[in-house]
Amino acid sequence: MNRLTYIGARLIKTVLITIAVVLLSFFLVRLAPGDTATVMAGQAGFADEAFMKSLRAEYGLDQPLPVQLWKYLSAVAQGDLGSSFVRRQPVVDVILERLPNTLLLNAFALLVAIAGGVAMGMMAARRPGSATDAAMTVLSMLFYAMPQFWLGMMAMLVFSVWLGWLPPFGLETMGADYTGLTRIGDIAVHMILPGVTLALYFMASYARLTRTAMIEVADQDFVKTARAKGISEGQVARRHILRNALVPLITFAGLQSAILVGGSVLVENVFSWPGVGTLAYEAVTTRDNPLLLGIFIVTAVLVSLFNLATDIAYSIADPRVELGR
């Protein structure tokens, strides 16, 4: 099967999955009690029937569910995700405003997690059973055992409050209004705490995965062959062991990118990072169903694309893997 037809087939599948996501989540979010009208009434502190009625009419909440679903589906088919109830802006705009922040944070976290995890895993795999190995195992399990939100708060407490090294939250320095390079640097500094917090949890997985793979690969015959060729240990490790050990990491990185798109709710919340995670949290608590559905759809599409990219990367890294098999 050639790569292009494969990609085509996968894109069709993405569309199908997205439709399933839309249908399922449409009913799912409707299961939750209350609607946007009640939220607004509650928050405004004052309400009467006219207020509620006009809100419901405006949002189409007074129509039968199948009608709402049909209207929604036909709009989505035309690329219109509707309008956020609470924000009164097109859902697409609302999400696109936040998406870059989330992608930025998560890309950074992914890089940190892979770099740190692979380094830890390699260190551990060098001598399985040694003190270094045990230390790495314990350390990675420690990362894995900490609640992310708490780790974030502790990092904030230590590095921002006690040591004063890093800004505790936000995307950039409040009120500074930097531009250009200064601004990029400012954002980068703000990204360190949330990014590393996010990364540590996954770093543990990469470390374990790398360690296992390195040890497994090191026992394979082709490594023996490589040694029999008389090439140096460094080359054996790099060209033969690591190269093969990294292949399973690609799958995991793909899986992780899926989690990262919508999974950073807690860290974004703790660090007030203006991303999709905080948006999703708001959407749930305000029953902003179009927004919530929009987030589901956008993440579904993104995750599908990430998965596709992962598969392609995998097929490049491992020539044995044929796309579509």
Added chain:
Amino acid sequence: MGEPLIDIRDLIVALPPGADRAHAVDGVSLTINPNEILCIVGESGSGKSLTAHAVMGLLPRGVTASGGQILFGGADLLRLPPSGIRKLRGRDIAMIFQDPMAALNPVVTIGRQITEQIRAHRAIPEKEALELAGGLLAEMGLADPKALLKSFPHQLSGGQRQRVMIAMALSLSPKLLIADEPTTALDVTTQAQILKLIKRIQTERAMSVLFITHDFGVVADMADRVAVMRHGRVVEEGAAAEVLGNPKHSYTRALIAAVPRGESALQPVAQDKPLLTVTELSKHFRRGGFFSGSAAVTAVDRVSLTLSRGETLGIVGESGSGKSTLARCVIRLLDPDAGEILFDGADIARMTPGALRPLRRRIQMVFQDPFSSLNPRQTVGEIVIAGPRAYGEDMKEARERAADILRLVGLNPETMNRFPHEFSGGQRQRIGLARALMLKPDILIADEPVSALDVTVQAQVLKLLDDVRQQMNLAMLFITHDMRVAAQVCHRVMVMRHGQVVESGPTGTVFAAPSSDYTRALLAAIPGRGKLAPV
């Protein structure tokens, strides 16, 4: 004969603490002379492989050469610093391994893997190294070396891969080539080609080969000199003709005797009404899923056969010939796509599971892999009585019968309370046989029952199968890739290739006067054919 190329003296290889014995190699002394092939032959656990690995300085983690010397070019390889031995590896001593798929890095191109070795020892540019590599591949008899250099290992066949391995090993014209069971993972015809190739280049390049094998047939084909190893020691050593023709040690004699000669002694059983008649059986496999299109592969293509009480029908073929699929269709582990299977007058090809159930117990099977065919979480007793219990037999009665059957297959009934992992491969095959016999079957299907066993054990199991067949008047369908084994136990054979029957007939006739080229090729490829004295 002058100075030996390599001189192994009192080599001791120690196993890690906690292993079942202290030394895997226990005081081995061997010499390999220039321009000769030394075969080390032995069964599994004899220490033959570790001896070879010790020469390369490639002992597995935890295993150490704790004593003795390996002298090569005036230096003791065991005392050389890692960098010193590394310089020798690949340049002066090269090695090829048993499974060429596993021995090649799956994510690196063939070309790169060869040039890597060349450039580790010679400072030449990649392009030049690639040209050298191409030349080597051509020399190994591989077509289109240019394309091969760019391919990945999985795109090659087993034989091609082993040729690539040999090309790589020869790339720096080593003085010694160590071949560790280089043909065990290959089909018999491919094996013959590779053996021929090694022999040819050894002669052409006048180098030495240390050839590790378990097969005396291969020894007969290859060796100038032979060393027989057992339990980490060399029990007999000498010129090939001497050892093969006039073995001194009883173990050597037993080993040689156990090698099937590939000549049939059994006469066909008188054909009365067949118990099983398979007609025009076909089975296709669909590959891939919803989006990847569906290419059907025909694994069994209109195969017909008959089987009578008391006879053994051998189904012979190389890997992928469809023989196992055929067996699994007959026992309805797979549902055939076309054809009929008449068993005692009833067509079981399309029977529903419910209707099939009473007939099921009358066809039983012995599997290939003694390690995966027994449930590791059940005791031998549980395994053996599972069948009768499934048919509602009383527990106590079943256990009593199990004791008898275990005795029949040569096991102590007390083994019932133990778990499979406490047994050797041969013993496990006996347990598997006992399990099948518990249901008092009419037909026994044996799917490569001895291919994973050492040759001496193999002989015992084959004898047991034949005894049981006679005692219980079984009809046996015997699947094997080994012509020699088929010759030993089958009354009739059927040769399969690509899912089709190539030829069939009484074993003696087929072996003596094969009617097809393929059968002829198979017979010709039997290692050591005609070189071992008849028993």
Added chain:
Amino acid sequence: MGWDRRAMLGAAAAGVFAVPSWAQAPGTTARQRTINAMMTDEPAHLNYPLFNTRIMQEICGNINESLLLFDWQFRPHPNLARAFEMSPDGMTYTFYLRPDVRWHDGVPFTARDVAFSCGVMLPQLNPRSRNAFSHVRAIKVIDRYTLRFEMKQPFNAFLLSLMASSAPMMPAHIFEGTNFRTNPYNFKPVGTGPFKFNRWVRGQFIHLTRNDHYWRPGQPGMDGIYYRVCPTPEQRLVAMESGAVDLAMADDIDTVVNSRMMANPNVVARDDAFNGTGEITVMEMNQRRWPFSDRRFRAAFVHAIDRDFLVKAINFGLGKVATSPIPSNLPYHDDKAVVKYPFDQARARALLDEMGLKPGRGGVRHRFGLMMIPDGGGHWTRGCHYVKQALSEVGLDVELQSTDWPTFSRRSGNWDFDVDCNSYGQYGDPAIGTARFFLSSNIRKGVPQTNIQGYSNPEVDALFHKAAVAVDKAEAQHLYSRLQHVLTRDVAMVWLFERQPMFFYNKRLKNVITGPNGPADGFGSVTLS
């Protein structure tokens, strides 16, 4: 259990804290003339009447002004209206507008805008205004700068309903004849105020700049205001402490750390900035259900709770025990008229016994649910935790129910609850803020923030109606005193405490709070030192 503020400060000081380098506010010149404020979360838009919440009041108070301002005694003062007259019978109000006011886009502010705002836009969008203006029969535009409100009947809270937080003036030339909910100007509001809308970076900040053509001479005293999104309480505290932000309003700072903010020498703390709202934290009971329908149960409920403790330890000393439906710092409050329910658990037990609610297994007399307001684990949640604990001591087993806003609003609106925790604002006059919770005419299923308790007393209905139209202040006072007596006698609701949200600001700011309407009156008068 002892409590004093010094001990609290001691406890607070145990957390080491020094303002680190990253938190130093950047010191550019522009920064010196600009202030930063906070938003706990971002508003959906900036159409003031469309969604009249506290955050909107804080921001839009600088953009959209009202006709009148009110002082600490809730006396009206001119604003966009330079003068006004009320007829002695309370049936007409005439307003004379300033002729020199222009909208931010340069269009003059005229009587047409007022008539549009009070006659069309506000009643249509804001339920509170709808209630107030329902007493108005007609609005007559007399000339470009004069207009008259003609009433159906006298309504003595009418002027208060023109407070900035209730009746912001909206530009007729932008909204008239449009769909108010989708008008693009909802995202770039136009007003007459000292600051005009400049930029909105979603998820980060809203920036207002000075209105150079503001009608009040010498104002505004600053170049601009940033409202920055600070969703987490810990973030807001740091931002305030470090000086990165100059203002912390209402619920920006959790009461837990109020004392710490008060101890900060760079910060000025005010507890009167929201007096105009006059907020009381309450518990509402579903009086359709037994035993909440029984006055004795409700009385026992109040007796069982140490509201003093609630104020001191749970609310960290802010506010005071509420004894009446009308906050103590607002007009018409009458301490002598109310029936009081001191903390007395023995009395509570006796009342429950009298009702026949005897302790059962495990000493439990009755089990019921307490629906908590979603405040993210803030002081309301803590208060509910305390109430659960206190009631357990008299044998009442409370199941706390956490909610989010949709659930809370829906369940309370549909009367699907036993007891809830809530809070209501008086907005200057009981007729505006308080009556809605007790009038039997305001029992409306499906609508939250109404008389969801199902409390119904013809005498109360009559008293509220009379009080609202009483022209004579003394008469109104008399009626409201009686009301306070009846309502507290009935234990018509559980009034827990009067909430005094704090307003903190950096001491470099001057003239920040000028009246009880707090930030809703805008920051035109603020200057920077």
Added chain:
Amino acid sequence: MRNFLRVFLSRPIPLVGLVIFAVVVALALLAPLLFARGPFTIVGMPLLPPGAPGLLVGSDVLGRDMAVGLAYGARISLLVGITSTLGAVGIGVLLGAVAGYYGGWLDDLLMRVTEFFQIIPSFVLLMVLVAFMQPSLSSTVIGIALITWPQVARVVRGEFLSLRGREFVQAARTLGMGDARIIFTQVLPNALPPIIVVGSMMVGSAILTESALSFLGLGDPNLLSWGSMIGGSRSAMWVAWWTTVLPGLAIMITVLALNFIGDGLNDALNPRRRR
């Protein structure tokens, strides 16, 4: 079994995990005996630091004894961790076994469903589920089980898929055993080790998920959990570190102990992955 214990206890890591876990379990079981008044009782002023008279580890924002809260929190964490894992394992094993053993459209359907769960941000889904069911102990448990079962199903399916082709399973079929009998006596016992390992790890992650939900105020308000202790003290973090640090440490140590045990189980039950 003896072999299993020997391997399991031969390394210090699982042993340490087991000891810590035993202490946490003991604390959870003994909490009502040690602190009969319950975790909600207000015993003093809010935010008293550790070491204040009668307060080993200080008081929280409501003046409750943190020590009592930590002990009772263990009950909730363990209860949620274990029950939600049992639920997830129950659903996952059932569906995974059926899909893996029979294959075909059942398998296809299951794979699509697990894919759906992979694609939807699971924590957001959990928030929706809990908001829908109203925050309570049972909604937390059900919610966590609902979002985590696909993980188990995948593992079980994979095991069944590979075991299904093993010769001893084929042998069982030739012996005339029914599918149910094969699934329960032949395949499942061999698939148990990875299920146990995954399960032990899932208990830990369920505890983490519960704490996250409680932290966001989506937990059961009538029960004090470690997560809700952190969430409730969030705004006091800057002035009273112990209110957030200690419950977090409690979560971390418990989950770490579970992971240690999981690591030991992995070693002891899965010889393939042993070093």
